[in-house]
Amino acid sequence: MAFHFKAILFVTSLSLLLHTLLLYCPVDILFKSKDPLPVNALRPQLHSLLPPANRLVLFIVSNATASDAYSVKNEDQPDLPFIRSVIRKKGRWGISYFSNSDANDDFYNNNNTRNSLPFLTGTYSDHNEDTVLRSASKVWIWCSHDGSCLNNDTGTITHLFESPVTAVTTSNASLNWMSDHIENLFLVKGNEETVGEELMKDKTIFYFNFGSADLSSIDTAMQNISSFFDSYYKDRKTTFVFTASVLGNATIESLPLMLPFVAWGAGIKNPRSKHSSLLTVHDEWSEQWGLERLERVDLDQTDIAPLLSILIGTRIPLHSLGVLPVHYIHYNKEFFAQAFYSNALQLLELVTAKEKSLHSQSLPFLFRPYHKLTQEIKHKRKTMISSYIKQRKLQEALDLSMELASLAKEAIQYYDVYHQLSVRLIMASLLLGWISYLVTILTRQDHDMEPADSRKRGLYYFIIFSFILGLGFLLWYQGMPPHFMIYFCGALLLWSSAINNCNYRAIYSKYSSWFISGCIGIVPSSKTIYQLCTNKSQFIFVQLKSYPMDPIVVAPPSHFH
Incomplete structure (x- = not known):
C-alpha cells in the first residue's frame, strides 16, 4: 500500500510540475525573434530630392481615442472646432490603428515603460531608441506636467522644456505656460543670433506633448500655436500633425485601438469629398462623427514614422516597419517614386539583416530563405525600379516600389517566426x-x-x-x-x-485491437473484452455480432470465488 501511495504521489507531483511548465507553451509556441538588430547592421536610406517641408510641428495627447477627437454634439458645435475646421478645409484625417498583434504583445511585455511611441520609432518595441527625432537637425520639446517627456538623448541638439506646473488640477495652466513660453522664445530669444539660427534650420522638429489635459483646451492651444508658427514662418514650409500616444500605465483591456491622426500644412493633400475618392474607408464611425462626406485615410501607428521622415527629408528610422502612406502626401510624382523607393530599400535592409543573422545561427544546409524575396529577386526588383526612375516612368517605379515594400513586410514576418x-x-x-x-x-x-x-x-x-x-x-x-x-x-x-x-x-499486441476498433468501428474479440472486463465481483460478457448489443451482466464463474 505504501508503494502505491508513493507512486501516486510521485506521478501527481510530476504532473503538477509538468503542467505548470506547459502553461508557458502557448506563449513560447508563438515565439518571435523581436530583439532589435544593431544599428550598425543597417544602412540608412535617403533620397536626394528637396522635401516639401522644412520643419515639423507635432501635437501629442495621451490616451485619446479617435471618438474623443472626432465626436460632435451637433454640426454647429463640434467638441474640437479647430481640428474640425482643419479636417474640412486644410488637411487629411483618419484613424491610426494600434491594433497589430505585435503591438499588443510588445505593449504587454514593455508595460513597465512610461510611454509607447510607435509613431516615432516605426515599431512597437520599446527597446528601440532610433526615432524620427534622432535624424532631425534640431529638436525642441515642450511637455505638460502629466505628459511623458522624451529622453533627451535624441542624437541631436535638443531643447527640452517641461512645465513647472505640477498640480493635477492645473492642466490648463500647463497649456497656457506652453503658449507663453513659445512666444517668449521666438519673439525675445529669437532675436539672439544663436537662437535665431537654430529656429530657422531645416529638418527641425517642434514636439508638444499636452498630456491628459482637457481636449477642448488642447484644441484652443493647437489653434494658437499653429497660428503663431504660420505668422512667424512665412515660407509655408511647416507641416502640422496631431495624434495620440499610449501611456505605459494603460492595460491591454483599456488600450485605445483607434487613435486620431490629422495632418495639414506643407506637403499634405487638401480634403477630398466622398464622390471624388477611390480609396475612401467609410463605416458607421465616419457617419457617427458627421464626416461621412470626406475621404478618410486610415493607417497603422508604425506608418506615421516614415511619413514624418519623408516630409522633412530625414532618413526613416532604421528599425521602422512602417509603409509610407502616399495618400497623405501632396508633391510631384518624382518625389513620390523616390520617397517610396527609399522606404522599400529601408525595409529591405531589415530583411537582409534578419536573413544574415538567422543564417549565421542556422546550419547552412537547413537554412530556408523567404522564397518570394531571394537575393536574385531583390537585385532584379531594385534594378528595374532604378531604371524606371531614370527613364521617368514614375508610376511604374511607384507601383513596383509598393509591391517590393509589401514583399519586404512579408519577409520580415517570416523571419520573425522562423x-x-x-x-x-x-x-x-x-x-x-x-x-x-x-x-x-x-x-x-x-x-x-x-x-x-x-x-x-x-x-x-x-x-x-x-x-x-x-x-x-x-x-x-x-x-x-x-x-x-x-x-x-x-x-x-x-x-x-x-x-x-x-x-x-x-502493449501494441494487447491493446491495438481496441485502438483500431475505435478508428474503424469494429468491435474486438470477445476474449479480449472478457479478459479486460472481469473482476472478482462480476464481469461483463458481450456477445459479438456485426453490430454491438446491450451488455448482459451475469454472475462471475465459480473459479473467481
Whole structure:
C-alpha cells in the first residue's frame, strides 16, 4: 500500500510540475525573434530630392481615442472646432490603428515603460531608441506636467522644456505656460543670433506633448500655436500633425485601438469629398462623427514614422516597419517614386539583416530563405525600379516600389517566426513523452507486460534520443532562450523512463485491437473484452455480432470465488 501511495504521489507531483511548465507553451509556441538588430547592421536610406517641408510641428495627447477627437454634439458645435475646421478645409484625417498583434504583445511585455511611441520609432518595441527625432537637425520639446517627456538623448541638439506646473488640477495652466513660453522664445530669444539660427534650420522638429489635459483646451492651444508658427514662418514650409500616444500605465483591456491622426500644412493633400475618392474607408464611425462626406485615410501607428521622415527629408528610422502612406502626401510624382523607393530599400535592409543573422545561427544546409524575396529577386526588383526612375516612368517605379515594400513586410514576418517549427517540435516531443510515460505507469503492473529486451530498448533509445538531441542542438545553435532547454531536458527524461520500463510491442499486441476498433468501428474479440472486463465481483460478457448489443451482466464463474 505504501508503494502505491508513493507512486501516486510521485506521478501527481510530476504532473503538477509538468503542467505548470506547459502553461508557458502557448506563449513560447508563438515565439518571435523581436530583439532589435544593431544599428550598425543597417544602412540608412535617403533620397536626394528637396522635401516639401522644412520643419515639423507635432501635437501629442495621451490616451485619446479617435471618438474623443472626432465626436460632435451637433454640426454647429463640434467638441474640437479647430481640428474640425482643419479636417474640412486644410488637411487629411483618419484613424491610426494600434491594433497589430505585435503591438499588443510588445505593449504587454514593455508595460513597465512610461510611454509607447510607435509613431516615432516605426515599431512597437520599446527597446528601440532610433526615432524620427534622432535624424532631425534640431529638436525642441515642450511637455505638460502629466505628459511623458522624451529622453533627451535624441542624437541631436535638443531643447527640452517641461512645465513647472505640477498640480493635477492645473492642466490648463500647463497649456497656457506652453503658449507663453513659445512666444517668449521666438519673439525675445529669437532675436539672439544663436537662437535665431537654430529656429530657422531645416529638418527641425517642434514636439508638444499636452498630456491628459482637457481636449477642448488642447484644441484652443493647437489653434494658437499653429497660428503663431504660420505668422512667424512665412515660407509655408511647416507641416502640422496631431495624434495620440499610449501611456505605459494603460492595460491591454483599456488600450485605445483607434487613435486620431490629422495632418495639414506643407506637403499634405487638401480634403477630398466622398464622390471624388477611390480609396475612401467609410463605416458607421465616419457617419457617427458627421464626416461621412470626406475621404478618410486610415493607417497603422508604425506608418506615421516614415511619413514624418519623408516630409522633412530625414532618413526613416532604421528599425521602422512602417509603409509610407502616399495618400497623405501632396508633391510631384518624382518625389513620390523616390520617397517610396527609399522606404522599400529601408525595409529591405531589415530583411537582409534578419536573413544574415538567422543564417549565421542556422546550419547552412537547413537554412530556408523567404522564397518570394531571394537575393536574385531583390537585385532584379531594385534594378528595374532604378531604371524606371531614370527613364521617368514614375508610376511604374511607384507601383513596383509598393509591391517590393509589401514583399519586404512579408519577409520580415517570416523571419520573425522562423524558429517556431523547431520550438513546436521540441514541445511536441515533451508532450508525447509525458503521454508515453503515463502509459507505462498504467500498464506496468500487468504481469504480461515485461520490459523489452535490451537490444530493442537500445534501438528505441537511439531513434528517439537522436531526434530529441538533434532538436536540442538546433535550439542551442540558434541561440534560443535558455528556458527552452527545460523542455528539451524534460523530453529526454520522460522518454528515457518510458522506454526503460515498458514493452511497447506487448502493449501494441494487447491493446491495438481496441485502438483500431475505435478508428474503424469494429468491435474486438470477445476474449479480449472478457479478459479486460472481469473482476472478482462480476464481469461483463458481450456477445459479438456485426453490430454491438446491450451488455448482459451475469454472475462471475465459480473459479473467481
